[in-house]
Amino acid sequence: xxxxxxxxxxxxxxxxxxxxxxxxxxxxxxxxxxxxxxxxxxxxxxxxxxxxxxxxxxxxxxxxxxxxxxxxxxxxxxxxxxxxxxxxxxxxxxxxxxxx
Amino acid sequence: xxxxxxxxxxxxxxxxxxxxxxxxxxxxxxxxxxxxxxxxxxxxxxxxxxxxxxxxxxxxxxxxxxxxxxxxxxxxxxxxxxxxxxxxxxxxxxxxxxxxxxxxxxxxxxxxxxxxxxxxxxxxxxxxxxxxxxxxxxxxxxxxxxxxxxxxxxxxxxxxxxxxxxxxxxxxxxxxxxxxxxxxxxxxxxxxxxxxxxxxxxxxxxxxxxxxxxxxxxxxxxxxxxxxxxxx
Numbered sequence: 001x002x003x004x005x006x007x008x009x010x011x012x013x014x015x016x017x018x019x020x021x022x023x024x025x026x027x028x029x030x031x032x033x034x035x036x037x038x039x040x041x042x043x044x045x046x047x048x049x050x051x052x053x054x055x056x057x058x059x060x061x062x063x064x065x066x067x068x069x070x071x072x073x074x075x076x077x078x079x080x081x082x083x084x085x086x087x088x089x090x091x092x093x094x095x096x097x098x099x100x
Numbered sequence: 101x102x103x104x105x106x107x108x109x110x111x112x113x114x115x116x117x118x119x120x121x122x123x124x125x126x127x128x129x130x131x132x133x134x135x136x137x138x139x140x141x142x143x144x145x146x147x148x149x150x151x152x153x154x155x156x157x158x159x160x161x162x163x164x165x166x167x168x169x170x171x172x173x174x175x176x177x178x179x180x181x182x183x184x185x186x187x188x189x190x191x192x193x194x195x196x197x198x199x200x201x202x203x204x205x206x207x208x209x210x211x212x213x214x215x216x217x218x219x220x221x222x223x224x225x226x227x228x229x230x231x232x233x234x235x236x237x238x239x240x241x242x243x244x245x246x247x248x249x250x251x252x253x254x255x256x257x258x259x260x261x262x263x264x265x266x267x268x269x270x271x272x273x274x275x276x277x278x279x280x281x282x283x284x285x286x287x288x289x290x291x292x293x294x295x296x297x298x299x300x301x302x303x304x305x306x307x308x309x310x311x312x313x314x315x316x317x318x319x320x321x322x323x324x325x326x327x328x329x330x331x332x
């Protein structure tokens with residue numbers, strides 16, 4: 001049902017992706033556990049998240065930045081990720097519909 | 101690893117899984133246009149399980165299949181996973197190598213972020229990550245296969261802000277990870293600057309690596325907590 005060429009191509013892409021996933025986890029196990037490396041590893045999750053957010057917020061223009069600010073504020077106020085997410089999306093939808 | 105953790109992880113990922121499924125249906129439509137069947141798409145979902153790279157694969161799908169070029173493009177887009185799974189070391193502490201090699205496949209951006217934030221608030225184990233991964237993988241498979249068979253659930257996801265669902269969820273979770281300006285102020289500034297610059301200059305999602313590394317290196321250069329003044 002699935003052709004050989006298709007299977008080979010999917011397998012190649014899967015192997016690359018899996019190697020990246022497993023590579024990060026296994027390599028991190030070999031890093032030192034103290035000092036500057038510990039501080040770097042503890043800061044890394046937050047740094048990755050803001051790196052995912054900032055460019056896409058910037059690309060959505062003023063509405064994107066406003067939506068991110070509202071989402072962050074609502075998260076602090078309500079501690080409800082779903083409410084914060086929905087409000088941010090609403091700002092973007094309204095801006096895209098009526099912002100021209 | 102607990103069943104309760106698994107259920108909590110599954111549930112915590114449901115809101116963003118709705119967006120994942122909607123995007124899956126769009127991918128299914130594109131894949132069907134390229135002549136891929138539901139079994140091809142399902143196999144790709146299960147084996148690759150990385151949304152944006154699968155969009156690029158389907159986009160590049162021509163006969164004969166450019167296997168090497170596709171694998172290279174997928175590598176560029178998924179390079180961020182090296183950093184993402186590197187942060188999971190504490191979660192995998194004490195696990196056997198086979199467990200690591202199995203569960204690491206279920207790491208996507210969204211369930212990683214949800215689990216890291218839940219951990220900061222006190223409780224999330226490996227089961228939380230896995231439950232979230234199964235939730236997202238299920239939504240992704242359902243969405244893509246439905247897209248192949250029935251067309252897109254939402255023809256224009258951007259008009260409904262569904263692309264922003266990911267940005268919004270990452271924003272909310274970043275707020276939960278904030279450790280105060282003394283520890284995170286400079287690293288996050290460096291990360292934002294490097295990511296925005298990298299997004300213009302680098303291919304794929306290398307900007308995430310640039311931002312993450314800039315933040316991590318900045319944190320490494322800051323004085324340790326309680327050891328004011330010492331530069332490491």
